[in-house]
Amino acid sequence: MNYVRKSKVKYIFITGGVASSLGKGIAASSVGLLLKSRGLNVIMQKLDPYINVDPGTMNPFQHGEVFVLDDGSETDLDLGHYERFIDINLSAVNNVTSGQVYKNVIDRERSGDYLGATVQVIPHITNEIKSRIRKVADIQKNVDVVITEIGGTVGDIESQPFLEAIRQMRIEEERGNVLFIHLTLVPYLEAAGELKTKPTQHSVKALREIGIQPDILICRSPKPLTKGIKNKIGLFCNVVPEAVIEDLDCETIYEVPLLFHQEMLDNLIVHYMNLWCKDLDLSDWRKIVNKIKHPSESVKIAISGKYIQLKDAYKSIMESFIHAGVENDAKVELVWVSSEDVKKNGADRYFSEIDGLLIPGGFGERGIEGKIEAIEYVRENNIPFFGICLGMQCAVIEFARNVCGLDGANSSEFEPKTPHPVIHLMESQKKTSIKGATMRLGAYPCILRAETRSISAYMEREISERHRHRYEFNNDYRKTLKSKGLVFAGLSPDDELVEIIELKKHPWFVGVQFHPELKSRPNKAHPLFRDFVKSALEHKHSRFAKGKISKPNENVISDGLKESTTNIENDKSI
Ligand code: GLN
Numbered sequence: 267m268n269y270v271r272k273s274k275v276k277y278i279f280i281t282g283g284v285a286s287s288l289g290k291g292i293a294a295s296s297v298g299l300l301l302k303s304r305g306l307n308v309i310m311q312k313l314d315p316y317i318n319v320d321p322g323t324m325n326p327f328q329h330g331e332v333f334v335l336d337d338g339s340e341t342d343l344d345l346g347h348y349e350r351f352i353d354i355n356l357s358a359v360n361n362v363t364s365g366q367v368y369k370n371v372i373d374r375e376r377s378g379d380y381l382g383a384t385v386q387v388i389p390h391i392t393n394e395i396k397s398r399i400r401k402v403a404d405i406q407k408n409v410d411v412v413i414t415e416i417g418g419t420v421g422d423i424e425s426q427p428f429l430e431a432i433r434q435m436r437i438e439e440e441r442g443n444v445l446f447i448h449l450t451l452v453p454y455l456e457a458a459g460e461l462k463t464k465p466t467q468h469s470v471k472a473l474r475e476i477g478i479q480p481d482i483l484i485c486r487s488p489k490p491l492t493k494g495i496k497n498k499i500g501l502f503c504n505v506v507p508e509a510v511i512e513d514l515d516c517e518t519i520y521e522v523p524l525l526f527h528q529e530m531l532d533n534l535i536v537h538y539m540n541l542w543c544k545d546l547d548l549s550d551w552r553k554i555v556n557k558i559k560h561p562s563e564s565v566k567i568a569i570s571g572k573y574i575q576l577k578d579a580y581k582s583i584m585e586s587f588i589h590a591g592v593e594n595d596a597k598v599e600l601v602w603v604s605s606e607d608v609k610k611n612g613a614d615r616y617f618s619e620i621d622g623l624l625i626p627g628g629f630g631e632r633g634i635e636g637k638i639e640a641i642e643y644v645r646e647n648n649i650p651f652f653g654i655c656l657g658m659q660c661a662v663i664e665f666a667r668n669v670c671g672l673d674g675a676n677s678s679e680f681e682p683k684t685p686h687p688v689i690h691l692m693e694s695q696k697k698t699s700i701k702g703a704t705m706r707l708g709a710y711p712c713i714l715r716a717e718t719r720s721i722s723a724y725m726e727r728e729i730s731e732r733h734r735h736r737y738e739f740n741n742d743y744r745k746t747l748k749s750k751g752l753v754f755a756g757l758s759p760d761d762e763l764v765e766i767i768e769l770k771k772h773p774w775f776v777g778v779q780f781h782p783e784l785k786s787r788p789n790k791a792h793p794l795f796r797d798f799v800k801s802a803l804e805h806k807h808s809r810f811a812k813g814k815i816s817k818p819n820e821n822v823i824s825d826g827l828k829e830s831t832t833n834i835e836n837d838k839s840i
Pocket of ligand 1 (some may be wrong): 786
């Protein structure tokens, strides 16, 4: 058994039961933040049971956002929560999928590593899983605690090897070095007027059948758990009532660590695992939560994209607006507008009463013309604009068509025969036919030009941002677009790649080829999001001064969403 390593590292495993979408990622991140705030060196990891090697080839409707790390790995959106809560930069080892595990074992079998053996789920697959869990602790010095979240829900066929692997770890590691936390749902039945514990009992029973006795239960619930309920859950699930932690629905996800602390979850973990650490100081975090819950004013910003029916596709963008709101002491109200509806009904109907427009990243042709129309509207009406990746590319197309008179200008992604491919396939992409992990991915440096909105936001000449794209600005058009007022505010160090465009004669018009939303943190809003929200607030104030502010036309927005008829299931473009 040479893979067993008795170490000082402690392992916390977080499983989920009863239903999906209970907020396992947030619960795991909150545990991470509490332990980090007690002075421990914490690292987070997610195990995803699907067979894809990574989520990069999945449609956002299947999976939500793909979170790209500095090293270019395409990962689960929960890694975004980990980075934001713990304020760390993660890497490929922090997200493991069944696809990666099986691929590695099969490759090793082909190369003869297991000669003579029958390769099986136990022990070969489970050994591979365990070695990847232990490997996380090796990438950083002095890791105290590894927190590993197991994707899916207990009872799923595909997550069984992961659960079996963590069961084995409990025996292999020293006593007290492995802790199991199980997240369940305690629903409230209106008709009975009661909270119900049976789903939790069944979920824990399923776990115990495979040899895992949870140490702590985190119970998501719409109402507070009474002492009686905690006692009952404790009795039937074989845990002490103090280890039944209430996880109430709350106003903001950033409040969850505070609620867990109130329930003494960190004390319990520290006690169970015999962790030596300092007392907790959550005062900075508390300030952030306070700002989120009690902003001085609000501002309306529209997001126009093609995946707006599934908000998870834009998770990091939504979080970045919360962070930018904190720094501007304002609540950012997001107004979701389907770009296809803009095409159908005209931009004026959707954008006349908003104070900023963000066009996010995306793939494929659907909805593009609506985005271009939306950008034309905000450019002409001096409404702040922020374009991210595809959003920046659309801004270039709009400018080329409507300001430079380049009729039919387009991206060759949407119109291969366009007379003016102002956006075209990157040279490095021309040779790739394989789809997985072949985009321009991860962190690249970018040099900012003087006297731009970008440099005044970042206050640095060289920045680093994360990318995920195949197309880029076509340098054949640099001269023409520049002569008409497009500013190339950020370029790659060799001047070859346009990374940021701006417009001078506009209150705030910025398009970026990268994904700034991936680097925003609650305690450090991304500078571009921060300044975009600031300029949206200025726009709102100037509208107010001109007496143009009226009651927002909510119906128009929901109308727009209802009218969206696209068949999203069959959309193969990611
Ligand atoms: N589809 C565009 C490209 O590949 C934009 C990608 C994105 O927005 N992430 O370049």
